[in-house]
Amino acid sequence: MNITNPNAFWLLFLLIIPILIHLFQFRRYKKLKFSNVAFLKAINQEQKNTRKLKHLLILFSRLLFIFFFVMCIAKPFWPSDASTAEVNLIILDKSASNLSLAEGKANSVLEENMNLINRLQDQFPENLQIIDESGNALQAYDNIEINARSSEMVLDRLLEKHGNTGRVLILSDFQKQVIDRNKEVFSDTTRQFVIMPPYKESPGNIIWDSVWISGNELNTTLDESLILQLNTKGNPGQVNISLQENNTLIGNRQINDTENSSDTIGFWLNSNINQREEQLTFTSDDAIVTFDNTFYFKKENTGKIKVLLLEETQKDQNIRSLFEDNDVFDFENENINNYSFQRLDDFDVAIVKMGENFNSFKADALQAYAGMGKTLVLIPESDFNATELLARFGLNNVRKLQQNAKVKLQNPDIQNPFFRNIFKKTERNMDMPEAQAVMNWQSGQSLLSFINGYPFLSRTGKAQNIYTFSASIGLENSNFARHGLFLPVFYKIAFSGKSENTVTYHFLNEEIISFTNNDIPAATVLKLEKDNQQLIPDQRLQGGKISLILPEQEIMAGFYALKDAKTDTMYTYLAFNYPKAESENSFYTASDLEELFSGSKNVKVLEEYDVSTLENFLLESKNGFPLWKYFLILALLSLLAEVLIIRLIK
Template sequence: MNFLYPGFLFFLLAVVIPILIHLFNFRKFRKVYFSNVQFLKAAQEQNSSREELKNLLILLCRILAIVFVVLAFARPYISEGGAGYDPARGNLVHIYIDNSYSMAAVNKDGSLLDEARRRAKEIARQYSPNDRFQLITNDFEGRHQRLVSYEELLNLLDEIKISAAHRSLQQVINRQNSTDAGKRNRFNYIISDFQRGFVGSKAINSDRESHLSLVRLQANTQPNVGADSIWSLSPAHKPGEQEKFVVKLHNYSAESSTAIPVKLMINNQQKVLARLSIPAGKSLTDTISFSGLSAGWQKGVLSIKDFPLTFDDELKFTFKVNSGINILHISGDPSERHITSLFSGDSYFRLSTMPESNVVYSAFSGYQLIILSGLKSPSSGLALQLKGFIQNGGTVVIFPDLDAKTTEFSSFLQGVSLPPVLSMSKDTVSVTALDLKSNIFNDVFEEVPAKLDLPKVYRHLLYQRNTRSNRRDIMKLPGDQSFFSRYGLGAGQVYLSASSLTADDSNLPQHPVFVPLLYKIAFTSMQEQPLYYTIGKDNLLSSQQLTLNPNQSLRLRSGREEVIPEVRQSPGKTLLYIADQIRAAGFYKLMKTDSLLSIYAFNESRAESDMHFTGDKALAQLFGTKNLTIAGAGSSLSPAAQENNHTELWKLCLVLCAVFLAAEALLIRFFNKKTI
């Protein structure tokens, strides 16, 4: 048995009062003389024992009456288990209100968000004024971290608005349980329509010491088609060249959608207009092409027309059309012309050549791609500079000179974190396989012939095999030997060939695969940022390597909104941490003072697009805890009833107190009543 107000037990000391009265009877007796007291003495002796019994019973009734009246004020109760509820500790009430886009839906009682506010107020109203409350929304605002009173909670509830942020049910429960409840009883309430995207399909981990109540708001399943995603098929974005993008639309309804208008705008100019039909519950991808772009940042908007849900009808994205790629060719053979012939035919590639004997290391930072071919005596200094260039995001291609000293070339390779040379093979073999899934060859062949003509190799180096997980063979030789491989190093990559560009060693430079191989390597050497980011999900942006003075800062601007990100330097790039500062979809310009560095696109999460909901039975299975209550729209959720998982005894104490007072009165009135 426990007590709600144990301090009142101190008044049990009041039982001393009737005991003292019983022990010290201060009544004065008067002597009465009789002629013969023989019979009177016998009567007095008989009545004295009965009187003593009467006094003891009266004393017991008075003591018990005092005890039970004190216990009634101490509020005793018997706990029945459950969530370990203790009324004496007070309560901490967490209330989560789903303010995602789906809560803007309207039912007979207004919007779901308005109904959620009303249900939250009803819950809070049934708790004690001394209890504390915490409000949580999808925004996870810092001001909602603190505990508030009932009046403050009402003000916070009225300020809630629909938000683009999306959270999962597990994230919400973790957020509620992250607050230290101290000695208070914890009660968690989640008020939502419980979309499938919000609930998920994995088991939910909840705090078994708290009682969790799921308050369901009745929402209707609505048809919806959303602009799901977009990605580029173009190997590089070149001025005036044709651009290819793939768009993906998703039909979330149970009926097919026909003739959905699709429009693509680039820099406020319409590029594509089409109509697409999507089967029920399916996705549709379509390739769109356009051209006529100039160099610089491009702001694109893919839009459809679909009602009644419109928040996912637009998908914003950005990309940069570069005026060219800077390529450096370091050659140890002046007669070698394959690299020059390959890149000089296109003005998009700005090729510079340096002889092996006169390499300017300070110029490396101005290039995206460095090609080494036929180096006679590569130095350790060159290896050190190339390693730093690769780690900072650069791309290097190495074609060895098979007649150079093996030990010296191996030392150079190890300086760039590449495997050393084991030996040289003079067997004539052919390349056995191309990695068609790599970003080098994934879009080169429209149809792969059954017998693909592959390069022949007359001499090649055998490199030491290791267990490096960052190696990927682009072309292989018989015996699973590498001919052309890619290695990751820091933020960049290096391609290593097993043969040279000399015709005596292989026919790779004359083979048709040589052109797309080098071109795709050049295109992929350009570091491109993602087309778009998702609000509430992506809080770390990437940018090219930026250098800031101590007093300089970067700013993200969109109209009147301005965000100052936290800058984190990483090898080859600069990371911008924005936390939850961006809450509206749009285009955000990254500014350094008045200079435009890049443009980022932010979109709402598509997790709210699926307007299907999780049933009560499925919710109960995900939790699997007895401290769970699920209340539908038509049910009454009484927090007072939920928290009373104990039996109050104060009423019984008052009844017993009255009983013993009545027993005392009856003893005094009728017990051992004398008759004369």
């Protein structure tokens, strides 16, 4: 047994006090006169012996009390094997999952672990070196923020950098990857570790898997369905999922999935066609794993589709009725002979009625327009003759047909993806429109055909974005404009060249993010802005494609505005979320780690997650096994013994 404070033994001189009390206080006598003491001699002798024994026992208990109390102050300890491996390195896990609540605590695991470090630094200032999972040095009472990109701890690399002596204290939430990725390090008996897990039961969690838009493919309404795919890890119980737009609640769902299950839920959206971007968030009310309770994403609306109708003479009321005064379309009708073709780029769809004045200049302009991936619709008038120009649009062997009778169209092939969601089924004797063909060809994908095999509507072009009719759709040549196929066919064509509404989001562990935005000039210096935080990442802009290299530890989850660093012009928003790996990993509990390291003498698992447990262990590591508390108990028992002797022995 060793003594921490040997100077306390000077207090042993206090042992003389109860001895003096015994010698003087208990030897005072009182005289009592009796007329005849003959009968009291035997009783007097017995009482005298009892009092002597009682006084000796009281003296002994008082001496023991003083001795044990002095020993308590001297702080004796038994030297232990732990004293040869004092804790001198603390590794603090700052990965995102440590923002979850510690079990039974009001603070997150990261906050609780930092509080532990602060207390330990105050008590052992000369012994402790503190680093994070990336090897960066830390100080007590630092304002610690998570490392949102990092999701792993490589102990071998950290120990090589900071030395292998002593014991290493690991403060983490102990996701399974923390232990599993370092099994070889923990099995090395030349290294010693102390771990203190914050969970006695592994908490359940909701994991955001993916989000996408599911809507009417014809887009004839503004309603869309936003689909959320989520998974459960463990058993989080009954959880509410809410969808918000700019802190405004749009919808709410309640799920009660079984352990480790998957679920898909939908929310109806009433899209604002004039709002190009919508900032949306999914929120859950998980009780413990709270760091990833919000999922940020941006919905990019396609906006109105710009449709241009070019014709030579009269206004086509049938086509105008489809697109004019429609919330989904911006429609213009121009004379093709007076039109400035430089404006073609402003439109998503160009419908061209080709007449006798259709020439090579117009064909070249329309060919360039289609080459940009825009949707082009060609409709011949009865006086169209320049069939040789159609070879530029992918039609071969085009020949003009002589005036002939109207021919009925065949039933459409509902297996063709073009007709998806237009027909559920077709009848054999379905009433089809009829038309008088102006020309014929032998190429392209035929979408609608006459019963004689001639094409009525074909699709060509590298991007399959050129649609050509073989007949005029005027009422004098065809009743197609009066048929039920007219509206869905033209709407399908109009939306075929327009990208669907999409949702976009990024994860914080992505080093480089790339996206396209044609509104940003090539020489622009971009910045990311969120609240009072402004960052200028490394960037590359080329042809509308933008690549940003994210700062390693400065980006946090949420929405960041992408702006011009000089003019502060706002371009778009970027949505960032915590890495999936941080949410998907389950945790090792205290009992799990006890069982896992039951045969490993170099790994000490502290079962209780509190500062006193850790302080006691560090003191034992520093000084050996403390005995002062046991001497304090013995001192108190000595006092109790004195009280019992006085009361029970008469």
